[in-house]
Amino acid sequence: MGWLDVTDSASSVSHSPLGAELPGPEPLDGIWDVVVVGAGPAGSSAARAAASQGRRVLLLDKAEHPRYKTCGGGIIGPSRDSLPPGFELPLQDRVHAVTFAHDGRFTRTRRSKRMLFGLVNRDEFDHRLVQAAKQAGAVVVTGVTVSGVEQQGGNNRTAVVTATDGRTFEARAVVGADGSAGRVGRHVGVTFDQIDLGLEAEIPVPPEVSAHWAGRIHLDWGPLPGSYGWVFPKTESGSLTVGVISARGDGERTKQYLADYIRRLGLSGFTPSVESGHLTRCRAEDSPLSRGRVLVAGDAAGLLEPWTREGISYALRSGLLAGEWAVKVAEANGATDVRRQALNYAFAIKAGLGVEMRAGKQMLAAFERRPHLFHAAVCLVDPAWRAFARTTQGHTTFAQVLRQYGAARKLSSLASR
Numbered sequence: 001m002g003w004l005d006v007t008d009s010a011s012s013v014s015h016s017p018l019g020a021e022l023p024g025p026e027p028l029d030g031i032w033d034v035v036v037v038g039a040g041p042a043g044s045s046a047a048r049a050a051a052s053q054g055r056r057v058l059l060l061d062k063a064e065h066p067r068y069k070t071c072g073g074g075i076i077g078p079s080r081d082s083l084p085p086g087f088e089l090p091l092q093d094r095v096h097a098v099t100f101a102h103d104g105r106f107t108r109t110r111r112s113k114r115m116l117f118g119l120v121n122r123d124e125f126d127h128r129l130v131q132a133a134k135q136a137g138a139v140v141v142t143g144v145t146v147s148g149v150e151q152q153g154g155n156n157r158t159a160v161v162t163a164t165d166g167r168t169f170e171a172r173a174v175v176g177a178d179g180s181a182g183r184v185g186r187h188v189g190v191t192f193d194q195i196d197l198g199l200e201a202e203i204p205v206p207p208e209v210s211a212h213w214a215g216r217i218h219l220d221w222g223p224l225p226g227s228y229g230w231v232f233p234k235t236e237s238g239s240l241t242v243g244v245i246s247a248r249g250d251g252e253r254t255k256q257y258l259a260d261y262i263r264r265l266g267l268s269g270f271t272p273s274v275e276s277g278h279l280t281r282c283r284a285e286d287s288p289l290s291r292g293r294v295l296v297a298g299d300a301a302g303l304l305e306p307w308t309r310e311g312i313s314y315a316l317r318s319g320l321l322a323g324e325w326a327v328k329v330a331e332a333n334g335a336t337d338v339r340r341q342a343l344n345y346a347f348a349i350k351a352g353l354g355v356e357m358r359a360g361k362q363m364l365a366a367f368e369r370r371p372h373l374f375h376a377a378v379c380l381v382d383p384a385w386r387a388f389a390r391t392t393q394g395h396t397t398f399a400q401v402l403r404q405y406g407a408a409r410k411l412s413s414l415a416s417r
């Protein structure tokens with residue numbers, strides 16, 4: 001049974017490995033204050049936020065945790081700042097240097113005395129976040145695949161989440177955090193204006209290769225518009241996460257880019273332990289963030305940094321907000337109040353992450369046309385490198401950089417012409 005209270009069973013008693021009946025976990029029936037679908041960073045944060053206000057919260061995931069997730073595991077400053085109090089980051093490495101390349105050429109390494117960001121394996125990281133939600137009082141049930149959600153009751157007083165095994169869970173508020181291909185996003189009507197394909201290989205390497213990469217990442221501005229590649233060393237476990245991302249629609253060339261990148265790095269002699277791909281989706285600016293009693297967060301809402309496709313901090317931050325506002329939706333008095341609270345959630349997202357996404361889209365539009373200008377800036381212009389470093393550390397954001405520095409604004413508008 002592992003560390004979860006409840007696995008894929010609606011029973012209110014659990015059994016020890018020897019078959020003796022133990023006092024059971026909380027029964028799953030009755031009306032929940034908040035049901036959260038998906039136990040990634042967004043869902044665990046939402047469940048923790050709602051449960052820590054003393055509400056009855058259920059967190060569902062189709063996977064048994066810890067589970068693999070295609071992701072570089074880069075934890076930038078805003079991610080670190082949104083973690084539960086006392087959370088111990090399971091760091092695989094601390095990044096102090098970046099080697100930049102432009103399609104394999106014009107390589108330059110930049111170093112920082114202060115740590116730029118951390119690297120984790122998502123299975124461990126997500127597992128700990130689920131534990132934190134559980135510690136806050138959320139009931140966690142894994143092995144449950146949600147197939148749909150519906151508003152119901154007189155005046156839509158509750159929403160009902162249905163699982164593929166036919167079980168239903170009724171709640172006063174639902175948070176959809178089921179990732180970029182989520183069911184709940186479809187119910188809400190989330191729309192996207194940017195879809196990218198990310199491909200990754202986890203490559204176990206011998207200790208001397210691991211030592212060569214320790215504390216340093218590699219970023220390669222790629223041959224396809226808006227594409228880039230990365231090497232993220234997972235030094236504690238002796239492997240490298242190597243990946244590329246590019247606009248969806250040319251899967252063969254994206255695959256070729258990853259193969260070329262791995263070969264150029266001299267890593268093609270090592271056999272990957274995992275090779276996987278995943279689509280990332282950024283929301284259109286007018287995309288809804290709620291419907292009735294259902295809010296969406298993280299990838300399910302299309303909340304992702306458009307240029308870097310960094311999404312963990314977006315998931316953690318929007319998850320916390322969704323959990324807080326879901327409590328208000330659950331307590332709302334009538335349909336008008338539900339709508340007001342859901343709109344408040346949307347305002348909170350748009351005023352923070354929405355502003356950052358707009359800046360990211362501007363950066364991406366410029367980068368797609370003139371990647372060499374970005375490369376030259378981060379490699380040769382100290383303020384540009386410092387702005388990059390300070391963004392990863394969480395001291396500034398792309399939106400602030402564009403606002404504060406005329407040169408960055410000019411570069412981005414020049415490049416996007």
Ligand SMILES: Cc1cc2nc3c(=O)[nH]c(=O)nc-3n(C[C@H](O)[C@H](O)[C@H](O)COP(=O)(O)OP(=O)(O)OC[C@H]3O[C@@H](n4cnc5c(N)ncnc54)[C@H](O)[C@@H]3O)c2cc1C
Pocket residue numbers: 037038039040041042043060061062063069070071072073074075144145146147177178179180182183198199200243245277278279280297298299300304309310311312313315
């Ligand atoms: C190749 C690649 C590399 C990336 N690298 C980085 C990086 O280095 N740093 C960074 O910040 N971001 C990175 N990202 C983005 C980041 O992985 C996501 O933005 C982040 O995982 C979003 O978190 P989430 O909680 O919204 O969704 P997820 O982490 O996708 O979690 C969704 C959860 O919902 C569950 N679920 C799905 N469907 C159902 C269902 N029907 N019923 C029940 N449960 C369901 C899943 O099992 C999963 O646990 C990367 C993305 C890709 C594709």
